[in-house]
Amino acid sequence: MSTTDDSRLHGRRRFLASATTLAAAASVAPALSYARNRNAPDASASDADVVPFFGEHQAGIATPQQSHVYFAAFDVATEKRDELIALLKTWTNAAARLTQGQTAAPLSNDPGKEPLDSGESQGLPASRLTVTFGFGATLFVKDGKERFGLGDHRPAALVDLPRFNGDQLVAERTGGDLCIQVCANDPQVVFHAVRQFARLSYGAAKLRWAQTGFLSAGKSAHETPRNLMGFKDGTMNPSASDSKAMSDFVWAGSETAWMQGGSYLVARPIRIALEHWDRMKLAFQEQVMGRHKDTGAPLGKTGEFDALDLEANDADGNPVLPENSHVRLGAPAVNDGAQILRRSYSYDNGLSFTAERWPPWHQGMEFDAGLMFLCFQHDPRQGFIKIFDKMSKFDMMNQFVTHIGGGVFACPPGVREGGYVGQSLFGVA
């Protein structure tokens, strides 16, 4: 136990040190689609660490990012309110156990019964597993019909996203009445957890879509991970240690009483045309991103954490940071100060057949890979929608990336021991 406690302390200390470093770079702009919390991956944390499930907020939001995600969206298969509540109670109990490194339910060795856990995580450490639940708009009203008596409880902030320029959302990867974001430092642990939730939902809910992802950071705490475009993705996420920033930008407020202390999740799988990107010259890639590839420094600067200079012009009078560069369009300064908490992962779904829309117009199998963009916010109308509306129209990066699905989910506040996720919404114990 002392090893675990030590590594947590160490992690916290480093986190504070890191936050100080970031404060000095406070005007660095966030890069929307490929961004993640620089504070996040905690290389020194032991895989045996347990992230507490119970608390004021759900874990998996302000929690430093783990190395793997399994995001799953479900549709509720019953129209009975008590069956939905029973499912949420069952899921809560399973999540509380799984995050401790236990099986989803107490195991029985009764040979005449189905095992209550599929077993592939036995012997594996907790691996910093977190489970974050969310409710989609269709849980409240679907096809114009109220469900579960929740019609009056849909938060105003749980908006339907507008159709953004370039959206190519496929139904099979979009929406969902419920979602679960499972994160841990082990792919077998996240797979196992989602498998148990699916199994415990038989009859009450069914899987709608899912997406896995990974995130690899160098072992040095000061190294910013790279996305599949090969660029460093250090960004100005609100710092989890800054309670005012978290309250302003991440946690839901009192506008909807049952959501206070919760957060709104926007999830968007974004395919990247890697083969196209890889054929671009280095200088062009850097113009698109607005940063140098090797150092991560903003164009015209030398250090990764140097502030963006949105006003600087080169000798010819052209902006050093191109008007339509990704990093400029995502800067809070051009978005009325909007900020969101990014918690994205690279994804890799193997190969799929693609007919290229760019020279040399290759047809064949290409990587179905990109970014599982996940962001949490106080209100999507002042968060993702605000930032992405302009980006979807003007970002030079759009010729390489395609949003192919996603959803908006209201993630309720954390669970008190003995309670269940969503209890503040259903109002019954």
Add this chain to the structure above:
Amino acid sequence: MSTTDDSRLHGRRRFLASATTLAAAASVAPALSYARNRNAPDASASDADVVPFFGEHQAGIATPQQSHVYFAAFDVATEKRDELIALLKTWTNAAARLTQGQTAAPLSNDPGKEPLDSGESQGLPASRLTVTFGFGATLFVKDGKERFGLGDHRPAALVDLPRFNGDQLVAERTGGDLCIQVCANDPQVVFHAVRQFARLSYGAAKLRWAQTGFLSAGKSAHETPRNLMGFKDGTMNPSASDSKAMSDFVWAGSETAWMQGGSYLVARPIRIALEHWDRMKLAFQEQVMGRHKDTGAPLGKTGEFDALDLEANDADGNPVLPENSHVRLGAPAVNDGAQILRRSYSYDNGLSFTAERWPPWHQGMEFDAGLMFLCFQHDPRQGFIKIFDKMSKFDMMNQFVTHIGGGVFACPPGVREGGYVGQSLFGVA
């Protein structure tokens, strides 16, 4: 450096200790489809460790198993022998660099050029990356036509697999002129490597199919990992430290001169109907496997490493190990002593629409998950084919698993520094 050396030594010492333990359990039978080398994952190895690329044998065969695989099959797009040789040379150079934790090619920061590496592994350690190349039968003769002047050089052991009972191989996941097995302790490192090989092959070869996989072992060296059926998969792989066993069962001999020191790879993605399996009672799961789920002990025994007793009957005169149990059918004793070196990984391709063939005949999204079965052998005719022929007909497990693709590949011997993979076949420097 001393840390790295220490951890390697430690790994080797533990390996020998473990081999001794195994010798005491020499009559434990291998379980074919879900098996892996118990010696393999080396939890004490540092991710910074470099596995040498050059050597007598290709790395990634006798190498202790890493936590991630990216298997990719390619078709050669040129019919010119010198272009094929040029590709193999390019790939060899890239593999030698990547396995050292370097970029695929020396980087130029010339902004007017395409970057010669996509960059997402910069800053990440070598992560024990190995790259293993293989040649499919269609590299030698395709549609009855000789290719690249290699018609007379196809090894007799590079057979076409027979159609096994239950095979449901889809063309999009089967075959390939060339294959690359990339393994490392980081999913971003394996993705990056395959991406570079694909990119370096533009014009000369194209991706045909691919499959990723993962393997999670407890941190204790004595813990046997579990597959997605939830059972421990400790098996009697030939020990890498037993040169006679490796020579008898794994390395190719002198029958085909250019393959001496190589090995034959059989790759089979095997989908597991997890939802079906999860509904089976514990006692039935154990009868199917022939082992206890919690301890991994053979039925009728108490210790995981207790020897199988193929003769024992219960009070009613029925065999304690059912006739059609997986572990019995894979036992060398019932397969004329056949052994193969398993190096399999669990796979997870997200969800796909499935109409269940079992009660309650659910239709909807289910896990497209299972096992990426990879095994190396002296000769598939005395290895995989020998063992799987009976298994494909009688194994009780077959109602839960489906072979959906795969191939056989001749993996040539290792590369000497300055040489290239396959040089013994092409006979030119």
